[in-house]
Amino acid sequence: MGKGYFLSKPLALAGIVAAVGAAATIIALSVVYSKEKAKNKHLPVVATERIDSFVPVYTTPSTPKEPWQGHRLPGNVKPINYHVTLWPRLEPNSDGLYIFTGNCTVIFKCITATDLILIHSNKLNLKKFGDHHVKLTGLNGAPNPSIKTTWLEPPTTFLVIQLNSPLKAGGTYELFTDFDGELSNDMGGFYRSEYEENGVKKVVATTQMQPTDARKAFPCFDEPVMKAVFHITLIHPPNTVALSNSLSSDPESIKVEGQDLLKTSFDPTEIMSPYLLAFVVCEFAFIKAPKDEDVLVRIWARKKAIEEGQGNYALEKTGSVLAFLENYYNSSYPLKKSDQIALPDFSAGAMENWGLITYKETSLLYNPKMSSNGDKEEVAKVISHELAHMWFGNLVTMKWWNDLWLNEGFATYVSYLGVDYAEPTWTMKDLIIPNEILNAMAVDAMASSHPLSAREEDIMRPEQISQLFDSITYSKGAAVLRMLSDFITEKVFSKGLHTYLDEFKHSNTVYHDLWKHLQMAVDEAGVKLPDTIEVIMNRWILQMGFPVVTINTQTGQISQKHFLTDPESVVETPSEFNYEWIVPVTWMKTGGDEQMHWLVDKEGTNTDMKIGSNEWLLANINMKGFFRVNYDSQNWENLIAKLDSDHKDIPVINRAQIIDDAFNLARAKYISITMALSTTKFLDKEVEHLPWQAATSNLNYIMLMFDRSEQYGPIKAYLRKQGTPLFQHFTRITDNWKKIPERHTDQYNQVTAISLACGSGVKGCDELVTGWFREWMAEPDNNKINPNFRSTVYCRAIASGGEEEWDFAWNMMQKASIASEAMKLMGALGCTKHPWLISRYLHYTLNPEKIRKQDAPIVIANVASNAVGQPLAWDFIRSNWEKLYEYGGGAFFLASLLGGVTSRFSSEFEYKQLMQFKDDNAAKLGAATMSVMQAMEVTKANINWVAENKEQVYEWFLKETTSSR
Numbered sequence: 001m002g003k004g005y006f007l008s009k010p011l012a013l014a015g016i017v018a019a020v021g022a023a024a025t026i027i028a029l030s031v032v033y034s035k036e037k038a039k040n041k042h043l044p045v046v047a048t049e050r051i052d053s054f055v056p057v058y059t060t061p062s063t064p065k066e067p068w069q070g071h072r073l074p075g076n077v078k079p080i081n082y083h084v085t086l087w088p089r090l091e092p093n094s095d096g097l098y099i100f101t102g103n104c105t106v107i108f109k110c111i112t113a114t115d116l117i118l119i120h121s122n123k124l125n126l127k128k129f130g131d132h133h134v135k136l137t138g139l140n141g142a143p144n145p146s147i148k149t150t151w152l153e154p155p156t157t158f159l160v161i162q163l164n165s166p167l168k169a170g171g172t173y174e175l176f177t178d179f180d181g182e183l184s185n186d187m188g189g190f191y192r193s194e195y196e197e198n199g200v201k202k203v204v205a206t207t208q209m210q211p212t213d214a215r216k217a218f219p220c221f222d223e224p225v226m227k228a229v230f231h232i233t234l235i236h237p238p239n240t241v242a243l244s245n246s247l248s249s250d251p252e253s254i255k256v257e258g259q260d261l262l263k264t265s266f267d268p269t270e271i272m273s274p275y276l277l278a279f280v281v282c283e284f285a286f287i288k289a290p291k292d293e294d295v296l297v298r299i300w301a302r303k304k305a306i307e308e309g310q311g312n313y314a315l316e317k318t319g320s321v322l323a324f325l326e327n328y329y330n331s332s333y334p335l336k337k338s339d340q341i342a343l344p345d346f347s348a349g350a351m352e353n354w355g356l357i358t359y360k361e362t363s364l365l366y367n368p369k370m371s372s373n374g375d376k377e378e379v380a381k382v383i384s385h386e387l388a389h390m391w392f393g394n395l396v397t398m399k400w401w402n403d404l405w406l407n408e409g410f411a412t413y414v415s416y417l418g419v420d421y422a423e424p425t426w427t428m429k430d431l432i433i434p435n436e437i438l439n440a441m442a443v444d445a446m447a448s449s450h451p452l453s454a455r456e457e458d459i460m461r462p463e464q465i466s467q468l469f470d471s472i473t474y475s476k477g478a479a480v481l482r483m484l485s486d487f488i489t490e491k492v493f494s495k496g497l498h499t500y501l502d503e504f505k506h507s508n509t510v511y512h513d514l515w516k517h518l519q520m521a522v523d524e525a526g527v528k529l530p531d532t533i534e535v536i537m538n539r540w541i542l543q544m545g546f547p548v549v550t551i552n553t554q555t556g557q558i559s560q561k562h563f564l565t566d567p568e569s570v571v572e573t574p575s576e577f578n579y580e581w582i583v584p585v586t587w588m589k590t591g592g593d594e595q596m597h598w599l600v601d602k603e604g605t606n607t608d609m610k611i612g613s614n615e616w617l618l619a620n621i622n623m624k625g626f627f628r629v630n631y632d633s634q635n636w637e638n639l640i641a642k643l644d645s646d647h648k649d650i651p652v653i654n655r656a657q658i659i660d661d662a663f664n665l666a667r668a669k670y671i672s673i674t675m676a677l678s679t680t681k682f683l684d685k686e687v688e689h690l691p692w693q694a695a696t697s698n699l700n701y702i703m704l705m706f707d708r709s710e711q712y713g714p715i716k717a718y719l720r721k722q723g724t725p726l727f728q729h730f731t732r733i734t735d736n737w738k739k740i741p742e743r744h745t746d747q748y749n750q751v752t753a754i755s756l757a758c759g760s761g762v763k764g765c766d767e768l769v770t771g772w773f774r775e776w777m778a779e780p781d782n783n784k785i786n787p788n789f790r791s792t793v794y795c796r797a798i799a800s801g802g803e804e805e806w807d808f809a810w811n812m813m814q815k816a817s818i819a820s821e822a823m824k825l826m827g828a829l830g831c832t833k834h835p836w837l838i839s840r841y842l843h844y845t846l847n848p849e850k851i852r853k854q855d856a857p858i859v860i861a862n863v864a865s866n867a868v869g870q871p872l873a874w875d876f877i878r879s880n881w882e883k884l885y886e887y888g889g890g891a892f893f894l895a896s897l898l899g900g901v902t903s904r905f906s907s908e909f910e911y912k913q914l915m916q917f918k919d920d921n922a923a924k925l926g927a928a929t930m931s932v933m934q935a936m937e938v939t940k941a942n943i944n945w946v947a948e949n950k951e952q953v954y955e956w957f958l959k960e961t962t963s964s965r
């Protein structure tokens with residue numbers, strides 16, 4: 001899935017463009033990005049460092065007494081093919097319910113003799129044939145089995161079939177079911193999405209099967225390993241089109257129950273896992289590539305969106321990305337067609353159904369007049385991610401969900417390569433650093449993190465599977481695969497992928513299978529490594545966390561230690577590798593070339609790493625390795641001096657790395673906070689995006705801790721001092737903000753410049769920005785504000801305005817015909833400083849007519865990022881917990897809610913409130929349990945941090961801002 005499963009999915013905590021004076025804007029800084037760039041990213045990691053982390057919901061898998069009380073199929077039968085007919089009703093029935101009816105014939109083979117058949121079925125009403133829910137027939141001369149009894153077992157979503165005598169191993173049978181179910185609006189299984197077109201409500205029937213909801217659409221053997229061929233038929237109204245994984249012939253007119261309908265029969269699918277199925281019935285329009293080559297590529301969306309050309313960018317980039325992937329995998333696209341469709345209601349960012357990829361609108365549609373460069377990047381990235389799955393994940397599939405990290409980490413990593421090919425000027429291979437790697441490090445440095453690879457027996461229940469869709473799986477997965485690809489070289493990596501895909505096509509694998517093929521490629525190419533891929537990589541995937549590598553440039557000693565942000569946190573799970581890693585340490589020193597030192601033990605020595613008194617040494621070049629670096633204080637000082645004199649001698653990624661490592665090392669008490677703060681002094685000369693991004697997201701933490709206190713004045717003054725040259729730089733190169741810089745990363749940095757300047761009170765900034773908003777209010781049909789700035793401009797204008805500005809923005813949000821524009825306004829509406837407007841907005845989240853359920857956590861977290869809104873949002877969550885919980889968005893939804901709302905918590909009083917909340921809702925926390933625990937852990941760490949650093953931080957900022965006057 002694309003990030004943003006229930007999660008990751010939608011929770012762009014996007015517009016945490018806070019308001020409240022300067023403070024908020026600074027906070028917003030980093031988060032504007034997450035909004036602009038990472039719609040559908042997991043969580044507001046930058047702001048809070050708390051992500052939905054994983055701990056099994058049920059820790060002891062009790063051995064079930066009966067097979068149907070367990071959560072896994074016994075594997076004694078295996079499906080070969082299915083014939084499924086489904087008829088979704090796009091109008092409510094007399095009870096006001098939307099339903100679908102259907103039937104399914106599955107032909108299966110008996111592998112081991114058994115008198116018990118388990119097949120998944122969830123929330124379906126099965127018709128009875130005589131006494132039983134199924135008809136069972138023997139094929140190829142096998143006798144018809146005699147059924148003893150059948151029943152549904154809702155806790156494990158099984159349909160249980162007991163026989164009077166066992167099926168014979170090797171026999172082939174046919175199982176028929178006839179059923180109906182609700183086409184509800186819960187975004188799972190076969191569900192409905194609604195939208196309005198020319199004042200008319202339209203209903204779309206669509207699906208989201210991953211991970212365990214195919215069983216909600218029809219009875220099936222719903223595990224990834226149960227690959228089969230699917231023959232799908234959809235019955236639908238005459239004005240609609242039906243889509244599924246494969247191509248269809250023209251629909252046939254039929255009459256059922258007196259109604260004129262269409263029947264669309266699809267070609268048999270390739271052999272595939274049920275979680276990758278998709279069916280859609282809609283009135284959408286499409287565009288396709290001008291000349292059909294071997295593969296038919298189409299983009300589907302609401303008619304208006306297609307008319308406005310919002311699908312054009314996706315269509316164009318799909319072609320380039322597919323070309324890249326075919327070359328990268330050295331394997332042609334496995335299907336005859338690729339449909340991609342944008343849905344008004346969708347819980348994930350996107351879903352890689354094989355041949356029919358479903359997206360949230362913001363992840364597929366792009367409008368040059370309305371979308372920012374970040375929106376554009378998101379579209380390119382999500383498309384690239386989902387297309388990468390067409391091979392890795394779909395053609396070759398993990399055996400079980402415990403290897404989800406491989407699937408998702410891989411697609412996340414490769415999405416950057418795909419976009420880099422499709423948009424070569426964007427420097428996507430650098431942008432993976434702020435987008436994935438720094439975030440993954442923030443989460444993985446907590447004692448409550450978890451290994452990438454889970455044990456199969458720990459991942460049984462659907463909610464355990466859902467919990468795996470987190471940022472460790474996506475972002476750390478991407479980070480370690482990037483590191484691996486780098487140390488064996490991309491060429492060798494892709495060679496290994498090719499033979500892996502070739503050996504396992506249409507079947508299932510575990511991660512060892514990939515290691516085996518990469519090893520083969522490594523051996524063939526003669527790459528020198530300190531050990532096998534398996535031995536090196538297992539340390540990165542089977543134990544949580546990552547090391548901090550410390551280099552003493554006076555002695556040449558180099559050592560590693562498990563890095564934890566909170567030095568007092570206790571790691572309770574032992575690791576078979578003792579939290580040691582085999583670390584590829586790339587490094588260089590003054591005037592020298594890049595070198596590699598493999599740190600294979602806890603400690604080592606490399607006398608080449610010794611430096612003279614005016615020299616510097618830099619390690620982890622371009623952050624290719626997933627670790628942090630610490631140095632002796634002499635080298636830190638030399639690096640900082642180098643940044644101050646010729647910052648361009650340090651690669652741009654490493655300028656960001658030095659800042660991010662330093663702040664995190666300071667939080668973990670390896671170096672002083674003042675040393676970390678000193679790494680930001682060169683920023684008055686810096687105009688590149690990455691270093692600024694790292695600085696603002698780290699300073700953001702300090703802002704969150706102090707924006708309600710008297711320490712805030714000098715901090716603001718320092719930001720003004722550092723931000724003024726940047727603001728002037730962009731004023732100059734953009735002809736006084738009339739032009740947009742050409743480079744993608746300059747466009748991001750231009751937004752940083754404006755947020756930082758307005759937030760810290762640089763003269764002329766606020767006037768500039770609110771002036772733009774007033775022009776728009778005067779002429780609502782002609783919004784001239786550049787899309788890149790909109791989040792920032794809207795937020796500041798609403799923060800400094802009142803009801804009139806708020807209502808204007810609300811109305812414009814209702815009218816917005818493009819989802820990304822609506823999202824920007826949605827974020828900005830949370831920036832108001834008027835408590836009554838905030839309360840009213842929060843209450844709108846309980847009314848799906850005003851705020852879609854999928855957007856509720858975004859609104860609440862946006863409000864919470866505003867210092868005025870935060871206590872109101874916390875009260876709101878506490879008093880409406882039950883309702884919000886029932887929204888059923890899963891762990892990511894709840895984690896983003898809690899993460900956003902508690903990010904400023906830094907007092908004992910707030911800690912007690914969290915504890916109280918946990919006790920009061922003990923029975924209703926479910927998937928949010930982890931998030932509450934994490935919020936408590938983070939709050940504790942914040943309390944300690946503030947107590948220890950308050951004075952030094954205050955004095956440092958005071959000194960920096962007074963000495964220069």
Ligand SMILES: *[C@@H]1O[C@H](CO)[C@@H](O)[C@H](O)[C@H]1NC(C)=O
Pocket residue numbers: 085102103235
């Ligand atoms: C399945 O349902 C369709 C549509 O109602 C019907 O045409 C078909 O005959 C049914 N299949 C079987 C085997 O009953």
Ligand SMILES: *[C@@H]1O[C@H](CO)[C@@H](O)[C@H](O)[C@H]1NC(C)=O
Pocket residue numbers: 330495498
């Ligand atoms: C691509 O795959 C083919 C067939 O397996 C193989 O012969 C060829 O060498 C591969 N090309 C590269 C560049 O690896």
Ligand SMILES: [Zn+2]
Pocket residue numbers: 001002003352385386389407408411
């Ligand atoms: Zn994915």
